[in-house]
Amino acid sequence: MRKIIHVDMDCFYAAVEMREHPEWRDIPLAIGGSAERRGVIATCNYPARKFGIHSAMSSHQALQRCPHLLLVRGDMPKYKAVSGQLQDIFARYTELVEPLSLDEAYLDVTDSPWFAGSATRIAEHIRYTIQQELQLTASAGAAPNKFLAKIASDENKPDGLFVLPPAAVADFVRELPLAKIPGVGRKTAEKLSAMGLTHCYQLAKVGEAALIQRFGKFGALLWQRGQGIDERPVQTDRIRKSVGVETTLDKDIQQAEQGIAILHELWPELIKRLNKRAIKGLCIKLKFSDFTQTTLSRRSHSLNLEMAVQLCTEAWQRANGRGVRLVGVSVELDHESDEPCDQLSFNWEAPS
Numbered sequence: 001m002r003k004i005i006h007v008d009m010d011c012f013y014a015a016v017e018m019r020e021h022p023e024w025r026d027i028p029l030a031i032g033g034s035a036e037r038r039g040v041i042a043t044c045n046y047p048a049r050k051f052g053i054h055s056a057m058s059s060h061q062a063l064q065r066c067p068h069l070l071l072v073r074g075d076m077p078k079y080k081a082v083s084g085q086l087q088d089i090f091a092r093y094t095e096l097v098e099p100l101s102l103d104e105a106y107l108d109v110t111d112s113p114w115f116a117g118s119a120t121r122i123a124e125h126i127r128y129t130i131q132q133e134l135q136l137t138a139s140a141g142a143a144p145n146k147f148l149a150k151i152a153s154d155e156n157k158p159d160g161l162f163v164l165p166p167a168a169v170a171d172f173v174r175e176l177p178l179a180k181i182p183g184v185g186r187k188t189a190e191k192l193s194a195m196g197l198t199h200c201y202q203l204a205k206v207g208e209a210a211l212i213q214r215f216g217k218f219g220a221l222l223w224q225r226g227q228g229i230d231e232r233p234v235q236t237d238r239i240r241k242s243v244g245v246e247t248t249l250d251k252d253i254q255q256a257e258q259g260i261a262i263l264h265e266l267w268p269e270l271i272k273r274l275n276k277r278a279i280k281g282l283c284i285k286l287k288f289s290d291f292t293q294t295t296l297s298r299r300s301h302s303l304n305l306e307m308a309v310q311l312c313t314e315a316w317q318r319a320n321g322r323g324v325r326l327v328g329v330s331v332e333l334d335h336e337s338d339e340p341c342d343q344l345s346f347n348w349e350a351p352s
Contacts, residue, residue, distance in 0.1 A: 001144050001166060001233065002108060003112075003119040003222060004142070004145055004149040005107045005126070005149060006107075006141045007105055007123075008104040008153045009103035009104065009138050010151075010158035010159060011043050011044065011045050011046065012079065012102065013079055014045040015136050015137065017029065017031065017072055018132075028047045029044060029069070030044035030048050030053060030070070030071050030072070031064055031072055031074045032059045032062070032071060032073075034073070035058075035059040035062075035063050035071070036250075038059075038250055038251075039248075040057065041053060041054065041057045043055050046158065048062075048066060053069070068119070072330065077208070080102060083102035087105070088219060089133065092124070092129075093107060093109060093112055093126060094108060094109050095236070096108035097236060104153075106146050108234040119142040120142055123163070126138070127139075127238055138158050139156060139158055140152075140160075141153030141161075142161070142164065143163075144164070144166050145231070147182070147230035148172075149164075150182070150317060152164045169228045171229065172228075173226065174200060176200045177200075177202070177295065178199060178200060178203075181225045182225075183218060183221065188218075191214070195214070200225075200226040203226040208223040208337075230285045243273045243274050243277070244283070244285075244331050246285060246330075247262065249326065252323025259286070261313055263284075263327060264305075266327070266329055269307070270303075276335055279301060279303060279332060280297055280299060280301060280333070282300045282307055282330075283298075283331070283332070284296050284327075285329070286316065286324040287326035287328075288319060289322050294315055294318045296311045297311070
């Protein structure tokens with residue numbers, strides 16, 4: 001049986017800024033873009049969260065909820081440097097580390113020589129080391145698999161540890177809200193609720209077959225997570241599945257032609273990021289003025305600008321009179337193909 005620790009830094013970007021500016025510790029602080037330039041909140045400290053501010057909220061809305069909010073533009077190079085220090089700390093305890101982002105990671109400590117293999121004591125020491133060396137706090141969860149470890153790390157936030165031993169898994173999972181399972185968003189939660197399902201123990205009412213019939217492959221995953229099952233190993237070399245580029249606009253745009261012009265501007269950057277890797281799909285993303293979004297994708301093994309324009313035009317029909325505040329384009333990578341992507345046979349000029 002595996003021993004997995006999930007470490008999640010507490011309001012990471014904001015915590016780094018508060019470390020450098022102690023006078024900001026007790027005031028509402030958020031990291032994000034300018035409200036005048038349609039910025040969004042990347043993260044915020046806990047005093048700001050008391051006002052209902054959260055990540056992905058528009059900076060304008062955050063300032064409406066908390067007019068005295070200190071809004072700081074992020075410094076990504078600085079955060080990446082601190083993240084590197086964090087990864088160095090993780091590597092002392094095990095070679096099996098799977099970073100999920102700059103501020104969180106899975107660690108498989110099953111065979112770690114530290115503290116006689118006690119996941120609890122290892123997690124405690126990791127948190128202690130982060131505090132002593134980086135002057136930052138982290139929350140952690142220790143459990144028999146990745147799914148449960150990630151859930152556990154959120155149980156005693158901030159600056160806490162929650163340990164879920166194998167003997168306690170069954171009782172813990174029974175009472176776990178389905179909304180806490182990764183992948184169960186608002187719409188899926190509403191569909192489950194309509195079926196009378198809000199907690200994991202209720203999945204037995206319908207059975208795995210019915211979940212698969214209703215939700216496809218995700219139904220099978222939902223059934224497994226509802227039993228506390230997750231066989232995924234900690235992956236030290238994660239495979240990137242997609243490459244994309246997007247832009248949030250200063251002002252909403254109303255015409256598909258405007259979106260297509262922006263698509264032309266994004267295209268060279270997509271080519272640069274793709275770096276001739278093989279692809280198997282193309283996707284357009286639009287976010288509307290009410291902050292809902294839509295995506296439209298199509299299978300393709302070539303980086304086809306004409307197809308992207310067509311997808312953008314089709315996606316625009318879903319606006320239904322709403323303005324568009326974000327335009328994005330991405331590709332799904334094909335790791336099974338050795339053929340480089342043909343990127344040079346298209347016109348990069350924006351339409352007049």
